[in-house]
Amino acid sequence: MKIKKITIWKENLALTRPYTIAYERIDSVENLFVLLEDDNGNVGIGAGSPAEGVTGESIMTCEKALNEQLEPVLKGQDVMYHRALLQKLNEAMTDTPAALAAADIALHDLLATTIGVPLVDILGRVHDRLQTSITIGIKSIEEMLMEAREYQEQGFTILKIKTGLDVEEDIERVMRLKEIFKTAMRIRVDANQGYTLSEYKRFFDATKDALEFVEQPLTALDLDGMRSLPEHMRRLSAADESLLSPKTALNCLFEPYPFGIFNIKLMKCGGIGPGLEIADMACHAGIDLMWGCMDESIVSIAGALHAAFASRATRFLDLDGSLDLAKDLVTGGFILDNGWLITTEQPGLGVKRI
Incomplete structure (x- = not known):
């Protein structure tokens, strides 16, 4: 159950109904995706949606953090040690919470998929x-x-x-x-x-x-x-x-x-x-x-x-x-x-x- 493959990419997702809030108008959103695959073929997916006006991170800084941190921390590691892995990611990605969230969600999805039950x-x-x-x-x-x-x-x-x-x-x-x-x-x-x-x-x-x-x-x-x-x-x-x-x-x-x-x-x-x-x-x-x-x-x-x-x-x-x-x-x-x-x-x- 060791993580053997990590894939990271971004997608621009258009909205069917653009809207206005107190400080901006929004008509599309970029999301980052993380795909983790273990040596048994199990897959976990996560996604992150940065809000630069709230947390200070951009889609570029999030993508950079994922590309730099996921391989060293997760590659070859057993998903059953997810809490220790998440702690290491948290320490390395403090300034990019949406990127961290994408990795966190993917790791949780992979864990529950491996065990064969809903995450909750x-x-x-x-x-x-x-x-x-x-x-x-x-x-x-x-x-x-x-x-x-x-x-x-x-x-x-x-x-x-x-x-x-x-x-x-x-x-x-x-x-x-x-x-x-x-x-x-x-x-x-x-x-x-x-x-x-x-x-x-x-x-x-x-x-x-x-x-x-x-x-x-x-x-x-x-x-x-x-x-x-x-x-x-x-x-x-x-x-x-x-x-x-x-x-x-x-x-x-x-x-x-x-x-x-x-x-x-x-x-x-x-x-x-x-x-x-x-x-x-x-x-x-x-x-x-x-x-x-x-x-x-x-x-x-x-x-x-x-x-x-x-x-x-x-x-x-x-x-x-x-x-x-x-x-x-x-x-x-x-x-x-x-x-x-x-x-x-x-x-x-x-x-x-x-």
């Missing part, structure tokens, strides 16, 4: 199915409502609305959604660091009866601003850009807690291993978990889903990152049933290359 059953299954939200970017009210109706027809019952450009328009958008959909749709908001402290208070007071929670309202480093808010606001606020790794999670665990929810993204923290470390920390602190994503291949979405189902702190999913890809390199990975995500019974991540 190795990690320790807690959940069988959870609902995911579906995201709507910043756009006009008419366009937003049209898109929301499309998602409702597809069976989704949780919307995540991107905000952060204009607080008054954001309030109007949320309240229009609530007026039209009432209890048929739960509404979450992702401000992507777009509010000042006073703007967030204004937004929260005006929309609190319509919202499930608000993701990353203030700038990533403004934990003092978050801690100045009353407990009921902090409890309904989720950390995204403020939460990058297990180390930065510690900064969010000094009382009073700035956030009541952690959004774990494998691309920020470096993969399934570090993600579950954050999950354990949150669980002990009584903080709820949402597992989120960038625009990603089914490969890494499936990796996040298996990790999410292995934590008892998991309450929310935002794993819609592969649904708007015009093409992908794999099929399978999970079952989507009226907004519910379910792992397959196939070994590993349950993905199949096209």
Whole structure:
């Protein structure tokens, strides 16, 4: 079960529905892929989607890190020693978490495929199915409502609305959604660091009866601003850009807690291993978990889903990152049933290359 072959490549994946967030417009995404093959012919695949504006890494730095580090660390090594191998990769690729995530996911997939069971059953299954939200970017009210109706027809019952450009328009958008959909749709908001402290208070007071929670309202480093808010606001606020790794999670665990929810993204923290470390920390602190994503291949979405189902702190999913890809390199990975995500019974991540 020794790793004999490592393949690394990148793909530009166009989106069927480009979107706008508080600081950029996105119409395609480059993903890196890692394929590991052992001496028995078993294969594991991983994928990484760098977010330079969040973690500081580019697709070029990630590709360079993978090409330089994977062969020396993994070639000829037994996949059963995956935790020791991941620790070595973590030490060598600290500055490129999306690259690390691609290697981490591939190694986990290879391990579970070799054993012949779904990955979550190795990690320790807690959940069988959870609902995911579906995201709507910043756009006009008419366009937003049209898109929301499309998602409702597809069976989704949780919307995540991107905000952060204009607080008054954001309030109007949320309240229009609530007026039209009432209890048929739960509404979450992702401000992507777009509010000042006073703007967030204004937004929260005006929309609190319509919202499930608000993701990353203030700038990533403004934990003092978050801690100045009353407990009921902090409890309904989720950390995204403020939460990058297990180390930065510690900064969010000094009382009073700035956030009541952690959004774990494998691309920020470096993969399934570090993600579950954050999950354990949150669980002990009584903080709820949402597992989120960038625009990603089914490969890494499936990796996040298996990790999410292995934590008892998991309450929310935002794993819609592969649904708007015009093409992908794999099929399978999970079952989507009226907004519910379910792992397959196939070994590993349950993905199949096209």
